[in-house]
Amino acid sequence: MRVPLLDLSEQYRALAAPIRAEIDAVLASQRFILGPQVEAFEKAICRYLHAPHAVGVSSGTDALLAVLMALEIGPGDAVITTAYSFFATAGCLARVGATPLFVDVDPKTFKLSPTALEWYIDNRCKRDSHGQLRDSAGRRIRAIIPVHLFGLCCEMDAIHAISERCNLEVIEDAAQAIGAEYLTAHMGLRKAGTMGEVGCFSFYPSKNLGAAGDAGLVVCRSEELAKRLRVVRQHGMEPRYYHDFIGGNFRLDEIQAAILNVKLAYLDTWSAARRAAADFYREEFTRRGLTNRIALPAEPYRERGLTNHHIYHQYVIRTDRRDELRDHLAKREIETAVYYPLGLHEQKCFSYLGYKKGDLPETERAAGETLALPIYPEISREAQRYVVETIAEFI
Numbered sequence: 001m002r003v004p005l006l007d008l009s010e011q012y013r014a015l016a017a018p019i020r021a022e023i024d025a026v027l028a029s030q031r032f033i034l035g036p037q038v039e040a041f042e043k044a045i046c047r048y049l050h051a052p053h054a055v056g057v058s059s060g061t062d063a064l065l066a067v068l069m070a071l072e073i074g075p076g077d078a079v080i081t082t083a084y085s086f087f088a089t090a091g092c093l094a095r096v097g098a099t100p101l102f103v104d105v106d107p108k109t110f111k112l113s114p115t116a117l118e119w120y121i122d123n124r125c126k127r128d129s130h131g132q133l134r135d136s137a138g139r140r141i142r143a144i145i146p147v148h149l150f151g152l153c154c155e156m157d158a159i160h161a162i163s164e165r166c167n168l169e170v171i172e173d174a175a176q177a178i179g180a181e182y183l184t185a186h187m188g189l190r191k192a193g194t195m196g197e198v199g200c201f202s203f204y205p206s207k208n209l210g211a212a213g214d215a216g217l218v219v220c221r222s223e224e225l226a227k228r229l230r231v232v233r234q235h236g237m238e239p240r241y242y243h244d245f246i247g248g249n250f251r252l253d254e255i256q257a258a259i260l261n262v263k264l265a266y267l268d269t270w271s272a273a274r275r276a277a278a279d280f281y282r283e284e285f286t287r288r289g290l291t292n293r294i295a296l297p298a299e300p301y302r303e304r305g306l307t308n309h310h311i312y313h314q315y316v317i318r319t320d321r322r323d324e325l326r327d328h329l330a331k332r333e334i335e336t337a338v339y340y341p342l343g344l345h346e347q348k349c350f351s352y353l354g355y356k357k358g359d360l361p362e363t364e365r366a367a368g369e370t371l372a373l374p375i376y377p378e379i380s381r382e383a384q385r386y387v388v389e390t391i392a393e394f395i
């Protein structure tokens with residue numbers, strides 16, 4: 001039995017007619033960039049996320065880049081983030097000339113560890129005479145980028161407390177977590193991307209809400225920042241052909257927005273189906289007595305009365321025999337993936353930052369032990385049973 005990691009063909013078949021009708025309408029209008037579909041999508045996302053402002057952009061990467069440009073984070077600045085993420089999180093920092101400062105992850109959730117963050121700030125950073133937090137090389141620490149990896153929110157209460165104490169902006173990388181919820185101590189129930197000053201989303205086709213190409217979005221609390229982001233996404237141009245600051249071409253296409261407008265209505269149903277699939281994996285692993293051999297995804301917010309306590313963008317297990325298990329599954333036509341095989345601090349392109357192996361032990365251990373199993377809303381129980389059975393056979 002062949003089990004793909006992700007298969008969205010069934011989903012497309014169900015929505016092909018309305019999606020094609022919307023694409024046709026855009027083609028007929030001949031308006032392709034920043035038109036009524038983009039505006040409608042921005043409004044719909046604001047309603048869905050309970051966010052005050054949304055700015056559609058060209059990708060999740062460009063969302064991060066545009067935010068850093070709009071906040072004027074650049075040379076001489078540093079930003080604290082995780083090394084256990086997709087490259088874009090740190091890549092964008094380097095592109096604007098800022099320095100990524102990597103803090104280790106929690107071994108259960110794989111997210112930025114508030115304990116490690118606090119330790120880093122208290123032991124490796126200093127405050128200057130103006131109260132500005134600086135790293136050991138004297139760079140101004142401007143922000144924290146928590147990444148809500150795999151569809152589960154970071155521990156935002158703890159991160160919020162630290163950012164308040166140190167006067168840092170919180171830029172959420174919510175690329176993998178659209179709709180994921182968290183119960184905050186000071187704002188009640190919030191969705192990923194709306195707990196910090198600003199949140200970044202990706203609609204890369206394989207994300208829970210996927211476009212038919214690249215697309216992304218920024219949400220923010222401040223109207224002023226939203227205005228600036230709208231200018232940044234058009235080369236910093238305001239008015240036409242006058243540029244007070246540098247931006248880029250970060251615009252969202254009408255066709256992508258039209259497709260996303262159709263799909264957004266189904267997002268919660270899809271996330272619920274992913275969660276049901278995750279529950280079924282747990283039942284099967286438990287039934288076969290494998291939970292002491294394989295670490296299943298942590299669900300720290302399950303008991304907090306949230307619906308989308310996890311949206312299972314990925315279903316990631318952990319085992320110290322990861323590579324052997326992966327080969328075993330591949331031989332039986334089960335597709336898996338490793339997110340991510342190498343921490344960002346060990347990437348060649350970041351060697352100039354001076355990190356070495358051993359600096360982030362939990363990140364490094366996770367990179368060697370995690371394995372993403374097939375998950376998508378329409379995955380069959382039969383396929384899942386086969387996956388668990390094949391893992392049991394290996395063990």
Ligand SMILES: *Cc1c(COP(=O)(O)O)cnc(C)c1O
Pocket residue numbers: 059060061062085086088089147173175176201202203204214215216
């Ligand atoms: C997908 C992703 C991005 C980048 O989004 P793109 O739309 O592919 O540019 C950034 N951060 C994380 C954590 C992601 O998963």
